[in-house]
Amino acid sequence: GLSDLWDDVVDRTALREASTEATKPSPTLSELVRAEALWHDQTLRRHVGDDAGATDAQRQLGLLRSFAIVGPFDNDGRKGHTTAYPPETETVAPNPTLRYPGKSPALPVSWRLVPETSLARDGSVPLDAWMRPETEGTAYALTYVKSEQQKTVAVRVGSTGAIKVLVNQGPAVIDSNVYRKLHLDQEAGLATLLPGWNRVLVKVSSLSGRWAFVLRLTT
DSSP states (O other): OGGGGTTTOSOHHHHHHHHHHHTSOOTTSOHHHHHHHHHHHHHHHHHTTOHHHHHHHHHHHTBOOOEEEEEEEEOGGGOTTTSOOHHHHOOSOOOTTOOBOOSSTTSOBOOEEEOGGGSOTTSOEEGGGTOSSOSSEEEEEEEEEEESSOEEEEEEEEESSOEEEEETTSOEEEEEOOOOOOOTTSEEEEEEEOSEEEEEEEEEEOOSSOOEEEEEEEO
């Protein structure tokens, strides 16, 4: 909780030094603990205008930053998480000319690329900035990850709402129907990357307020 103390302490230099110390690689420190420290340290760096340092922390975390998104689809009554909308059943690359019936029947939705410059300051993907309406909706985000060989990885996500992650053609590696404040690594699951490009589809549902997710892969 170091990053939450910024407004409550006098000696902010000591606060930043404690946070930075926890981000240093160490043979006795769990990489997951170090990742937690990096996640908080980027917030403290933003407070002092160190945007380059905050971006470097996100790079070290390995956040996936390039996505195509589509939505919103309906999430009234929290039904979006269990409803398989068309993007969830497709296996091909997104077609920007394809239109789907969205949450509002009069407003069909299509795939759009989210520039990295549009990501939130914490490195998360801000779905609410791209969805209208931005409440009680379900959205999909798609990216591709290249692997030199077949290997097992941990898929780690944080989200503000119910989330599902599918890798290639297998079943969901993460399936959590929970609504909460976004944080790093709230859910984790195992996935197998194949040689070449791997399809990673993220589904996030929202009620109200912030609507975002953060995704990374680790060993």
